[in-house]
Amino acid sequence: MHQRVLVIGGGITGLAAAHHLLSDHPEYAVTLVERDTRLGGKILTVEQDGYVIEGGPDSMLDVKPRGVGLSREIGLGDRLLSPTEATRRSFVLRKGKLHRIPEGLTGLVPTKLGPIARSGLISPRGKARMLGDYLRRPAAGDEDESLAAFMTRRLGDEVYTNLIEPLMAGIYAGDGRALSLEATFPQLREAELKHGSLIKGVLAQRQKAEAQSGGNGAKRPGFVTYDTGLRELVDTLADRITAQGGEIRTGVAVSLLERCQHGYRVTIDRDDGPETMRVDGIILATQAWAAAPLLEPLDHRASAALDHIPHVSNAIVALGFDDPTVAERLNGFGYVVPRTEHRPVMAMTWLSSKWTGRAPEGKALIRAFVGRAGQQDILQCPDDTLIDVVRKELSEVLGITAKPEIARIFHWDGGMPQYTMGHRERVASLETALGGISGVAVAGNMIRGVGLPDCIASGESAADKVVGDLAGVEEVATASVR
Ligand SMILES: Cc1cc2nc3c(=O)[nH]c(=O)nc-3n(C[C@H](O)[C@H](O)[C@H](O)COP(=O)(O)OP(=O)(O)OC[C@H]3O[C@@H](n4cnc5c(N)ncnc54)[C@H](O)[C@@H]3O)c2cc1C
The missing domain is CATH 1.10.3110.10 (protoporphyrinogen ix oxidase, domain 3)
Incomplete structure (x- = not known):
């Protein structure tokens, strides 16, 4: 009988997990379920009026092996894009002045x-x-x-x-x-x-x-993305999963996991009512705070460990300018701001200066991060206020007073897990508990790294855990038949 595995969450972690399962075990029946109507989770590339806007991550570290590694395996090696060499410089904003990062x-x-x-x-x-x-x-x-x-x-x-x-x-x-x-x-x-x-x-x-x-x-470690943005990674993985026989369902959420006689019973909420399915294995690739209640009926300790991981929220404000003088001023990748400066913007990336193809010729695209730990109140402001905050910042720091022709805001509530003191113990407790739940794994940015390559590695290792558990169950079943 073919093993049936459910992957919950269609961000990069869940996609990497489903892809890994099917690559190693094409005979498995793999279903990926995503609550949102689109795949990608925090990877959100939007094209608008010729701008390519990243609402979440904009790139990944190339020295961490699984980002570039997976890209090559799925045929995206030639699509990898490095930042523009001529503008390779970033800054720290201190006392109103930009200092080049040494x-x-x-x-x-x-x-x-x-x-x-x-x-x-x-x-x-x-x-x-x-x-x-x-x-x-x-x-x-x-x-x-x-x-x-x-x-x-x-x-x-x-x-x-x-x-x-x-x-x-x-x-x-x-x-x-x-x-x-x-x-x-x-x-x-x-x-x-x-x-x-x-x-x-x-x-x-x-x-x-x-x-x-x-x-x-000779080659400096750095960041990479793809020619038309990180969406390429999401789209290619999704295509591969379906081509390998996997099923992807968006716009539906898992609401309950229970043990049953053989494996697990899963309840999925759909518009027309709940649906249940039986599976042998489950990979939870959601945010920690979404996985915790799902795990509660299976193991309280695993659920509590996830529940104790704090998160902060943040937002990205992206502005596009049809003004060549703006593009001229953005001579670098952007800047970061020390907490002690008490400014509302935590960092700014000058996307059109950092990457080619992010804004139409002569136009400029920037994005600002707001909402660091301890500065969460600003996220309650209406979007128009956030845009004004970023425009004020541009005026004060760069002398840019032009009116943007486009503005997009992306909110990430509880988007960033915080590896606070005691995190390792929480992860150890989670993993010990999961060791006792055969066929179930948890993966994502809440475990051993928030970067995309870490998430990919986490999803793949969760897939390996489930495969190992299911192989063990199969061996026991075969032995008892003999
Ligand atoms: C603003 C921002 C900028 C960042 N910049 C970078 C960067 O430049 N480089 C980098 O490497 N990293 C960056 N990161 C971090 C990185 O983007 C994330 O850590 C990573 O994308 C998380 O992926 P994930 O799949 O683990 O989780 P997510 O992307 O959060 O995906 C989890 C998915 O699970 C779904 N889900 C939840 N509950 C259920 C349910 N019950 N049923 C079904 N589906 C469910 C959610 O809808 C979601 O789509 C950034 C993060 C943020 C917020």
């Missing part, structure tokens, strides 16, 4: 002293304190600490506040004082312990990674 950051850590020495972002005193990293002994003990505490201890308050915090906020929209070092950047503590200095350790890790990949260090 060259030579490895991850979040400055490893080239020349560019830091020349940067006006850090005072001479702050630079001297950063160099103390070479002399300062590693902290004893194996207690986790917050990202802010670790970075301040190693590199000083100023480097953390003016450089590392805004870069980190661009990934998690979080507060470094609450985020766990072990859960967010465990390699940094390893670097400290192994090399006695964070800067030395991070450099050594980078050299090792380059040597292992056979690289000569």
Whole structure:
């Protein structure tokens, strides 16, 4: 009998999981169910009047293997697009002035002293304190600490506040004082312990990674997307899943999971009433807060672990300008803003300067992030107010007063999981509990990384767990027949 597996959630995690299941086991009957009427979850590429607007992620890290790896496997290798080399520069907004982010950051850590020495972002005193990293002994003990505490201890308050915090906020929209070092950047503590200095350790890790990949260090790690936006990844995966015999259903939500005599009974809410189906395996690839109530009838501990992962909301405000003077001013990829600046915009990406093909010739497209941890009130403002906030920011920072010809706002309520202190224990508790629920796995951005490549890896590993569990059940069944 063919195994029947249900994937709940049609974001990148669920799509990657369903694709992986069918690639390895074409004989499985795989159904993917998505609550929304479209696939992609947070990947939301919109085309409007010649603009290509990303309402969620705009790219993915190329050094994390499963983003580029999966792209190549599904025939998108030639569609990968790197940022425009000529405008490769990003900034930090400090006291109303844009400072270029110094060259030579490895991850979040400055490893080239020349560019830091020349940067006006850090005072001479702050630079001297950063160099103390070479002399300062590693902290004893194996207690986790917050990202802010670790970075301040190693590199000083100023480097953390003016450089590392805004870069980190661009990934998690979080507060470094609450985020766990072990859960967010465990390699940094390893670097400290192994090399006695964070800067030395991070450099050594980078050299090792380059040597292992056979690289000569010529290509800088960076971000990639596709020629016409991240939607290409979603569309191609969906096509592959259906071509391999998988079923995709959108606009329907799973509302209940229960154990039954053989496997699980699933209730799906449809417009014309509930529908039930029996499955052997389930992959929950929803947001943590959506998976928690679904898991409750199967295992309280797994459900509680997910329920305790906090999330912050944020919004993207995208503006398009039919004004060549705007395009001229956007000479770079954009900027990030330290929390201590107390500004409503957390970061801004100059999409038409960063990527080719994002705005019609002579026009410009920007997007601003609002709503970091601790600054959630702004998200209650009406959309017109958010647009005004971003226009004011453009005027103050870049002197841009032109009226946008298009404006789009994308709200992500509870969109960003926060890996706060204790996150590793919550994940361990979740995984221990799931170990006891045969055929059920949880995947997504709430476990070991929020980036798209992490989500893909998480979906694929959930698929492997379900396959392993089902193979075990089949073996037991075969043995008992014999
Ligand atoms: C504004 C923003 C910018 C970002 N920028 C980047 C970036 O540039 N690069 C990067 O790598 N990452 C970025 N991220 C992070 C990344 O986009 C996400 O971590 C990732 O897309 C999450 O994918 P997912 O499939 O795990 O979850 P989601 O995309 O949230 O998908 C989960 C899906 O499950 C569905 N669902 C929920 N409950 C049910 C149910 N009961 N039944 C059926 N379906 C259900 C939901 O409708 C949703 O579609 C960004 C995130 C945000 C919010």
